[in-house]
Amino acid sequence: MATTTEDAGPPGPAGGDPMRPAPFRVARRVVETHDVFTLWLEPVGGPGGFSSQPGQFDMLYAFGAGEVPVSLSGPPGPVKQVVHTIRAVGPVTQSLQRLKRGDVVGLRGPFGSAWPVSLAEGSDVVLVAGGIGLAPLRPALYHVLSQRERYGRIVLLYGARTPRDILFAREIETWRGRFDADVEVVVDRAAPGWHGLVGVVTTLVPRAHFDPHNAVAFVCGPELMMTFTVRALAHHGVVPARTWVSLERNMKCAVGFCGHCQLGPTFICRDGPVYRWDRVAPLLGVREL
Amino acid sequence: MPETAVETGVECAIEVADLDPLLGALRERGFTVMGPLLRDGAVIYDEVRSSADLPAGWTDRQEPGSYRLQRSDSPRLFDFTVGPSSWKRFLHPPALRLWQAHREDGGFQVVDVEPPPPRLAFLAVRACEIHAIAVQDRVLLGGPHVDPAYRARRAGLFVVAVQCTRAGATCFCASMKTGPRAGAGYDLALTEVLEAGRHWFRVEVGSERGAEVLAAVPHRAVRPGESAAAERALAGVAEQMGRTMETAGLPALLRRSPEHPRWSEVANRCLACGNCTMVCPTCFCTTVEDTGDLAGRTAERVRRWDSCFSAEFSYIHGGSVRPSIRARYRQWLTHKLSTWHDQFGESGCVGCGRCITWCPAGIDLTEEVRALQASKRRKEDRRADA
Numbered sequence: 001m002a003t004t005t006e007d008a009g010p011p012g013p014a015g016g017d018p019m020r021p022a023p024f025r026v027a028r029r030v031v032e033t034h035d036v037f038t039l040w041l042e043p044v045g046g047p048g049g050f051s052s053q054p055g056q057f058d059m060l061y062a063f064g065a066g067e068v069p070v071s072l073s074g075p076p077g078p079v080k081q082v083v084h085t086i087r088a089v090g091p092v093t094q095s096l097q098r099l100k101r102g103d104v105v106g107l108r109g110p111f112g113s114a115w116p117v118s119l120a121e122g123s124d125v126v127l128v129a130g131g132i133g134l135a136p137l138r139p140a141l142y143h144v145l146s147q148r149e150r151y152g153r154i155v156l157l158y159g160a161r162t163p164r165d166i167l168f169a170r171e172i173e174t175w176r177g178r179f180d181a182d183v184e185v186v187v188d189r190a191a192p193g194w195h196g197l198v199g200v201v202t203t204l205v206p207r208a209h210f211d212p213h214n215a216v217a218f219v220c221g222p223e224l225m226m227t228f229t230v231r232a233l234a235h236h237g238v239v240p241a242r243t244w245v246s247l248e249r250n251m252k253c254a255v256g257f258c259g260h261c262q263l264g265p266t267f268i269c270r271d272g273p274v275y276r277w278d279r280v281a282p283l284l285g286v287r288e289l
Numbered sequence: 290m291p292e293t294a295v296e297t298g299v300e301c302a303i304e305v306a307d308l309d310p311l312l313g314a315l316r317e318r319g320f321t322v323m324g325p326l327l328r329d330g331a332v333i334y335d336e337v338r339s340s341a342d343l344p345a346g347w348t349d350r351q352e353p354g355s356y357r358l359q360r361s362d363s364p365r366l367f368d369f370t371v372g373p374s375s376w377k378r379f380l381h382p383p384a385l386r387l388w389q390a391h392r393e394d395g396g397f398q399v400v401d402v403e404p405p406p407p408r409l410a411f412l413a414v415r416a417c418e419i420h421a422i423a424v425q426d427r428v429l430l431g432g433p434h435v436d437p438a439y440r441a442r443r444a445g446l447f448v449v450a451v452q453c454t455r456a457g458a459t460c461f462c463a464s465m466k467t468g469p470r471a472g473a474g475y476d477l478a479l480t481e482v483l484e485a486g487r488h489w490f491r492v493e494v495g496s497e498r499g500a501e502v503l504a505a506v507p508h509r510a511v512r513p514g515e516s517a518a519a520e521r522a523l524a525g526v527a528e529q530m531g532r533t534m535e536t537a538g539l540p541a542l543l544r545r546s547p548e549h550p551r552w553s554e555v556a557n558r559c560l561a562c563g564n565c566t567m568v569c570p571t572c573f574c575t576t577v578e579d580t581g582d583l584a585g586r587t588a589e590r591v592r593r594w595d596s597c598f599s600a601e602f603s604y605i606h607g608g609s610v611r612p613s614i615r616a617r618y619r620q621w622l623t624h625k626l627s628t629w630h631d632q633f634g635e636s637g638c639v640g641c642g643r644c645i646t647w648c649p650a651g652i653d654l655t656e657e658v659r660a661l662q663a664s665k666r667r668k669e670d671r672r673a674d675a
Contacts, residue, residue, distance in 0.1 A: 018434045019387050019592075023396050044396050063390060063397055064581020064588035089606045104396035250605050252577050255434035258595070259574030260602060262624065265631030270432070286547045288616030 018255045021061045021106025022048065026099050027081055032167050035088050036132065037097055038073065040081040044104060051078040053114035054139035055218075055246060055274045059254050060084060061106030062095035069251045071136035071273075072110060076143050082107065085135035085167065111254040113274045115140040115218050115244060117147075124152040124210040126238070128229050130159045130201055130221020134167050136246050136273075137220050145181065153210045154181040159201030159225070162187055163194045182209050201225065202232040212237030219277075220246040223284065230277050243277040247284075264289055295500040301492045301508045302515060305366070308340040308490075311449075314505040315410045320447055323379055324412030325367070330358060332372040334379075337412055344369060351457040351642065354651030364488060367413055367481050370457035371641050375570035376411055376418055380442045381425060387438070387577070389589040402589070403438075410447035414475065416468030417460075417639040419450060421570035423474060427633045428573050438592075447498065450475035454522045458531030459642030461655060465536065467639040469526040477503060480519045491519035532642060532655045535662060536626075542661060543627035547619065551660045556615035558650045563596030565644035565652075566621065571637050574602070597621050622654060 028040035043050065054076040061067040068090070074083025088097040099105065117140055125144050127137045137156075144151050156175065160166045166185065176183040184204045186197040197204070201221070217238050219226050226245045233243055247268050252258035254269045261268040264283040266275075283289055295301060303311065315322050324337035327344045337343065348361045349369040361368055390397045414422075422443075429439040450471040462468030471478050476499030480491040491511060494500045511519075566572040576595035581588040595602060598617050603610035611617050629637030638654075645653045 017437050019436075019590075020399055023399070025396065061579070063392070064579065064585065066579040067577065067590075102395060106390070106397075106399065248605060249610065250603050252575065252595075256432050257429060257434070257436050257573065258576065259597065260576070260595070262620070262628070264623075265628040267632070288611045288613060289547065289620075 018108065019253065021059070021067070021108050023104050024082065024107045026101050026103045026105065029099065029101055032085060033165055036085060036165075036167060037088070038083060038085045039096070039099065039105075040074075040083055041105065041107060042081050047080055049078065050080075050082050050110075052076055052082075052110040052139070054117055054143050055115040055136055056110040056112050057136075057254075057273060058082065058084065058107050058109030058111070059251070060086075060092075060096060061108075062092050062099070063104070063106070065095035066092040067106070067108075067252075068092045068096075069111075069248075069254060069269075071246070073135040073138050074142075075146075076114075076139045085132070085138075087132045108254060111269055113272055115246075115274055116216075117143045120144070120216040121147075121150045122152070123242075124155070124215040126155045126157070126208065126210055126215050126217040126233070128157045128201060128205070128217060128219045128221070128233075130225040130229075131161065131165065132167070133219075133221035133225075133246070134158055137218060138168065140218055141175075145175075145178075148180060152214065155208045155210050156181065156183045157201055157204040157208060158183070158185045159204075159221070160185065160187050162189050163191050163196075184208065200228070202228050205229070205232040205236050215242065217243040218246075218274075219243065223247070227284065230281075240278040240281065241276060244274055245277055245280070246273045247275060247280065248273065295494060295504045295508070297494050297497055297500055299494045299500070300511050300516065301494070301503060302511045303490050303492055303503075303506060303508045305340075305364075305488045305490070307507045308343075308366070310506045311502070312337065312339065312412075314502050315447060317505075318502065319408050320410035321407040322410045322412055323376070325369070325372070327358070331356060332358070332369050332374075334372075334374040334376065334411075340366070343367070343413075348455075349457065351459045351646045352651075353459065353645050353653045354648055356646050363483060365454075365481055365483055367451045367479075368455065370453065370455065370460060371415055371418065371643060373568050373643065373647055375568065375641075375643070376414065376422060377425060377570050377573075379409055379411075380422065380446070381429065381436075381439055381573060384591055384593045385438055387590045387592050389587060392586050397588075406442045408445050408447075409442060410449065412449045413451040413479075414448050414471075415451060415453055415641075416471035417462040417465070417641040418570055419448065419471055419474040420462075420465075420467035420639045421641065422446075422448075424571045424633070424635065424637060424639065425573055427635070428571075431633070447502070448475040448477075448495075450478035450495075452478060452480040452523055453526050454481060456526050456529040456531070457642060457646075459645040459653075460530040460640065461532035461534050461642060462640035463527040463530055464532070464534040464655075465636060465638055465640030469530075470523065475499070480522055482515075482518050482522050484518050484521070489515075491515065532640075532645065532653070534638075534640070534655045534658055536636065539658065539662075540627040540630045543623045546661055547623075549661055549664070551657065551664070552615045552619045554660075555618050555652060555657055556613065558652055559598075559614050559618050560650055561598040561614045561617060562649060563598040564647045564649060566596040566598060567594060568643040568647045570641060570643070571625075571639060572596075576602075597624070622657060625654075626658065
């Protein structure tokens, strides 16, 4: 099976040995929600020339605790600080959560395929995020907003569990205030003080302002959410061949050696995490593949 | 005895007594020689210091779930087939410290701790195993990233093949087109001949390095009739194999069969022990273990062989992607025989039969494949009848 692989270039700061992390210092740390935080990381020993494409991921190492794959959530392209937004769900991400400014982590990357932002030029761009899935989509949003004239309408549809799980709330308000982007947020369960929409993110698709016949959709969230979102998009007229998703599997190496992230014929670390929907839909349709 | 000009593609002969000079010539060139030894009731691979270490007079009997060594009346040195070891344990070690990290200046530094690996020479590599090494080459060296640990061990490897003069009951390399005859991928290839009371080796030279090493060992030209004697020793090996597998259309059949009832049936017998993946010469999956000392000063990362038969293998937050043994067996078999083609352009199975012999439940992948193929055929027959 053919898969989309955008050339990600050399394996980032680790250079020759792809399994060897490079030390990065925490320059800034922000608590986003009760279990999500963002780290800004700078290479120890001066600028390391870090550059990524939207949708790619790094392997982050917490000293002595272990390593996890985490999507980049900051601006794509060359940067001085590498940005990761992380949900603390296991021992390693909890260790990362305890880091303070000045602490050092190990970083390998960037790895994997990217949201095809060049291919989307001239089209409306619909980003649909579920939960922490907003983090891997944010670099794509930064890109299309920074190259605003190259794109048609820009729509962000974002579903969170509850109002207190909403990521990047202040930034969402800024995006919402722009006249050249539409942002809709919905929560599964409301709470006192919530005046917004309640429901699942798929319900936002039919009411969003974009031309489904000239749109490209990037979808990221839990697998079930992505399946239903793609279905809603298709029902609305966005063909599956113009829809991309980002997948998650266990990863140990990120370079195609460890075998953990296989999904049928593909390695998610190498051929993904971003896939064109019609190329992975048959695989996702098989239980426990 | 007159020596003959040694070059690639030439056939020579050496006597049994000249094996030790061959080992010596390899050691003089800085090689550590790994070869077959008797240990724990099996022929395994480890360092060979002299020909006396080789399992002379031993042979093996293999069946699904069964491996037995037997005394033979013959002085043959290589009268067995493959055991539980494979050469991957030297090229892609079962456990390897990738690095250590030391805290300093508020950060940490990552340093190498493993000494550089020895230069390796393998003695008695079978045709299927030469192909298995080539399969792992494509996984660990052939992609956009290269595994430096594998590259360091693989570079400069010297291969002394042994042509199989018998096949086991779980062998099926002829079906996988990886043997029984080693045609390339070696520096020297030995054919053991014991005929009319004479015990000697035909030596095929496969590389310039092989020629250079053989030139340093007492050797001679093959005499009239000796080539024919060596060919007689190899005759009939393919027909002796106890297993076969029909590979035509197999990748596509497996792609179409993820919901076949046979997966549930085999899952009832499979213990998910992972033995098949440990003995397999091409299985490459690994995990990493990150540990730290109690003082929090030093940490290290160890890479270990892993198996797609464990529930942890596919664990992500929320649970395992493949909680059932059915899904794990399907992953293993489908990867070997179908998706490996998509990923690396060839089969991941070389037909060595280790997974059959060393399965404690005696699960035989050739039988599982036949079951999947049979129901396909039944369907086609019904269509033809209609």
